[in-house]
Every structure is written in C-alpha cells, then in structure tokens.
Amino acid sequence: MALKIVVCIKPVPDPDYYDKVSIDPVTKRITREGIPTIINPVDKNGIEAALKLKAQYGGKVTVITMAPPNATENLKEALAMGADEAVLLSDRAFGGADTLATSYTLAKGIEKIGGFDIVFCGTESADGATAQVSSQLGEWLGVPHLWSVFNMEASSEQCLRVKTKAENGFMEWDIKLPCLLGVSRELNKPRFISAMGIIKAKNKPISIWGKSDLDVEDERLGLTGSPTKAGAIFTPDLKRKGEMLTGSAEEIADAIIEKLRAAGVNIPTQGDACSIEGGAQ
Amino acid sequence: MKKRIWVFAEYVNCTLDRVALELLTKAKELASGLTGETEVAAVLLGSRIGSTCKTLAEYGAEKIYLAESDELSLYNPMLYAPIIAELVQKEDPDIFLFGATAIGSELGPTVAAQLKTGVAAHCVDMRIDENEHLVASVPSFGGKILGEILCPDTRPQMASVKPGIFVQGEPEEGEAEIIRVDVSGIKADNLPLKALSLEKKEIEGVPLDKAEVVFCGGYGLGCKDCWEKLEKLAAIFGGAAACTRPVVDEGWAPGEHVMVGTSGKSIRPKAYVGFGISGATHHICGMKDSGLVINVNKDEKAAVFEVSDAGAVADLNKVLDQLILKLN
Ligand SMILES: Cc1cc2nc3c(=O)[nH]c(=O)nc-3n(C[C@H](O)[C@H](O)[C@H](O)COP(=O)(O)OP(=O)(O)OC[C@H]3O[C@@H](n4cnc5c(N)ncnc54)[C@H](O)[C@@H]3O)c2cc1C
C-alpha cells in the first residue's frame, strides 16, 4: 500500500521570542520585528509521523501551507527533512482568515493535490494557538478526524489504532483511512536535517497556488469568509509589586512562611506534618 | 425573541466536567447583560446521566437538552457533533460555550465547521457589548497578546474556555426543564471512527485546581530528586506541586496534568510559590490569577520577578531545604 500523505505546516514567529512581542502604539498592530520565522514546532511531529509511515509503507509526503510568499524557506526546510513535494497557498484574498476560512482554503489546496490517505496537522500553532484548524479541516475534507494524537500505529492496511489525550487520561480509537490527525508533540521526536537532505531538497518541487488555481467560492476566503472578526488587541498588564526578600536561605524561608500566613494559607505545625508522613508521632 | 445562551456539559466516565459549572456561572452573568427575555441552557450527551441534571440546574441551567443513549457512553465526535449541530439548527441559540478540555477543543470547532459559524478560542474574558454581541478576549503569542474576537453575523457566537479560567458560582435551588433529544436511531457501529476505550489516571495527592497553595517548580529544579522535594513540601502544606513544561519533558514530574500554562492547567490558588522558573509568558498565562505570588530564582534579572508580589534571589535548593526543615 503506497500512502498519499499531506502535512499542514504553519510558519510562525519563533516562540522563544514571545516575551519580545508587543503592540505598536501607533499602528495598533502586533510587532514581531527581528523574530525569526520557523515551522510551527508541533508541525514537525506531523512531518516526522508522515516520513515514518512512508518508510514503512511507501508513498509520497506533501507539505502544504497557507502563508505569505516568503514561506518557501520553511517549505524548503520540510523538504530537507524528507518530504517529497511542497505546496504554498498564497494570495492576498487569503489574508485575514480565521480558522474556518484557513481550514477551507487548506482543504481546497489539498483537493487540488489530488486525493490523500492521511492528513496531518499539529494540535495547535504557537502564535494563534486556537487549536481549531485541525478539526475544522477534517470537516471541510469530510473525513473522520481526531485531535491531540500522542500515539499511533497502523492496525491494518486501512485502519490506524490511535491514542488521544483526555482530561487526566487518554482514549483509544480505530480510525479508517482516509482520515485527518492533529498530532501532539509527544507522538515522536522530529528528525534533524542532514546535509544530504538539504542537497536533495534543491530538486524537489514547490508549487505556488493562488485563488485562481483553486476551485474556491470567493466568499469563503480570507477576511470575507471569516465569521469571527477581530476587535481591539492589547497586552495584559501582569506586573506585580516585586518586593525582594533578602538574607540567608533560612531568613528567606522564614519570610516566605510569613507571607503565606498573611495571605491566609494554613501553615502546618510539626504535628500536622508528622501525620502526613505516616502518623509516626 | 428569547435570547438563548447554551453551555456544553461534558459528561465523561459518569462524571460531569466542572468546567460546565464555571461556564454556567458565566452564562448567567452574560444573560444579565442582554435585554429582553433570556434563557441559559445546558446540552448534555451521554449515558447513565444520574443526578447530573440536578447539578446543572443548581448552577443556573433553566433548560437541559438531554441526549441519552448507551451508544453515547464513549465520546465520539462523529456521533456527538451532528446531534449538537442539528439541535442548534432547530433552536437557534445566540451564544454557545464549550470547555476547552481535550474533548471540547475538538468538538467545539467541529460543530462550528458544520454550522459555518465562528469560535473564539480559549477565552480569558467575555462580555456583552453595546450591540449585544459577545466580545471574547483571546490570548495569542503564549498569552503575551490578547485580542478581542467577535462573531457579529453568524449564530451561534461560539467560544471555548479552559477549565479554571472562570470562577464557579455557588449552587442554588433550581429546577430545569428537561428536553429529551431523540437519539434512538443512532449507532456507534459502522462509523469509520470507533472509540474503543477511555483510560483515566488516578491523580495522587491534592488536584491542582483544588489546592489552596501551589508550589511550582521550573527547569531550575535540575533533577527528579528536587521535584520530589517540592512534592514533599506541597504535601506538608496539604497543597499541590506543579511545574513548567521542561520539568514534564525531563520526566521529573509525573505528567502534563501538573503542568501550568497555555498548554497546561490554568490555576488560581490563594498562594503560588515558584522555584527556578524564568517567567516565560506561556507559563505565566496559566498562573497570573493566583492570589499571592512568590518566586525564588538565582538570577536577579529573571523576568518572573516582574510578575511576583515577592521574590528572592537565591539557590532554590537551599530555600526548599530550609522550608522543609522548618515545617517538618
Ligand atoms: C490575537 C489573535 C486571536 C485570534 N483568535 C481567533 C479565534 O478566536 N478564532 C478564530 O477562528 N481565529 C482566531 N485567530 C485567527 C487564527 O490565528 C488564524 O485563522 C490562523 O490562520 C489559524 O489559526 P491558528 O494559528 O490558531 O492555528 P491552529 O488551529 O492552532 O493550528 C493547528 C494546526 O493547523 C495547521 N495550520 C494552521 N494554520 C495553517 C496554515 N496557515 N497553513 C498550514 N497549516 C496550518 C497546522 O498544522 C497547525 O499545527 C486569531 C488570531 C490572532 C492574531
């Protein structure tokens, strides 16, 4: 069985720099100047999962993104990891999309690639982080889908045995192909890029498709196709008074206990502590 | 026309997820911001529902749409989403709130895609504006930026909220009208997606969301032994031990259920004491509503001090040892 696998990857500003993200007081836009754009970290787990399946069953791995034109750099990285081909969906008409419009556009791109057995998404992006695109893409594609997959194995030619996270636990599923999986970062460890990978990537195709290349309804695209609208943006003020406790470790410990007591926390006495330790009075 | 606010009541393994009660409390508050007649309702799917309806009524549900069937005992989006979407199309609610639990995070956007409406994700605040629209504050960039999200033209206006973000109100005497949804025809078999089982982990000690005081360890803990020290201190207080993501990644802490932050738990204990935490927005986002915040870090420039009521520049090992010594 040769598998057709598509991986959705989103270029995002590197989350290590989010402390430096701010809002421009004049333009009221988010400034991310100087922050490098990387492949959304968990999307690399999707690429890894796809490459592993391909190694096992044969087939082809296509990466797809909806992004501005410079995203070809991120696509090249995915190709260097081992993906076979890449698709960039880029058009002004795609701009300002919420998750419904984003997933619609991705679905149309995947349709044009021509059939699939498995689509991988990440659970969530580092920047927008709505965690909605995966499930909504599954709906537009009309296939069964699961979110927050942390374990996966092929149980037969046409079926995967999958585990997803639940509150304080997990669920186990059988899901038939074709399907979509939103994978979490526990699923695997993404491979590093090799020098050979970079060289091979140079000859792999990157297709760039705009609105006119896709069979789309205009009113479902971008800002127009987005039921949600953005209002004001702001940075929450989380500053606290930041009084410094000084002295030896012992003095600091005393000061912490006093602060806790003043805040109304029950400070254990020796007796309480003993009973927790097993009642050895 | 009556304005309807709905809350999805997640019922798994014969337990109601408490986020439903937090959402009902918020829904009542939102209803009071709308003019005209309003109604708060819960949507409950599952089997062996027991006294859940009574609980929902006590927290503000005036109506409960109940889909009860053995076929629904295990959550399956391919069964749940169409039932809910059909119900929405029939009843036309204005606002529909989901808990952003593992299940709700999948079900909410799935239902929205079927209805072609919008969802505000992981809201940390909600209000009704002058046009009587729902305005939701949505964090992005790990909580560094908050954006207001509206859904002006399509209904329902959907939103998801993580557990622990809104405070659950006090229960009051209440009766809810129960509307049974006909699910006699549904079959879990033959779907291309089959739920096989649900495994629950027993949580040891005090759950994070119930703890009065939380001792939180960061990567600065340095080893598993030090995490165990933190757990010991938490046990002495009858509180809970929590951590940042690297502590889970290193395998020092037992798992993500004790991780605090954008991809972990949101907590609001009376007091939070952090050890060896740098103060990344991803983490702060999950603990910013704590009462008292104290942090110990050896780096005087650590960003975490800016979001602390009190801080100490010190080696956390020594301070932990002293605290345990004094109280044990
Ligand atoms: C401050 C702010 C708040 C926002 N709030 C909302 C909101 O509440 N509701 C809403 O509907 N939209 C919201 N958006 C818009 C949303 O961020 C965009 O629609 C974005 O294009 C997709 O959502 P995401 O980044 O949250 O992706 P997620 O749903 O978190 O991403 C999950 C996975 O989907 C795939 N994926 C996502 N985007 C792409 C892409 N462009 N190309 C390829 N694969 C992709 C990746 O595999 C990714 O791992 C918000 C944006 C901002 C800036």
Ligand SMILES: Cc1cc2nc3c(=O)[nH]c(=O)nc-3n(C[C@H](O)[C@H](O)[C@H](O)COP(=O)(O)OP(=O)(O)OC[C@H]3O[C@@H](n4cnc5c(N)ncnc54)[C@H](O)[C@@H]3O)c2cc1C
């Ligand atoms: C999409 C995404 C989601 C994320 N979600 C979360 C989340 O939900 N929760 C979360 O916590 N993180 C999350 N993260 C990770 C987050 O960005 C930070 O990397 C993480 O919070 C840092 O953890 P830390 O402060 O423990 O470690 P570090 O940043 O490494 O800080 C360690 C600190 O310990 C101090 N230290 C070291 N030794 C000592 C000592 N002996 N005594 C005193 N102090 C000492 C150091 O000075 C330093 O400040 C997420 C990241 C991404 C990209």
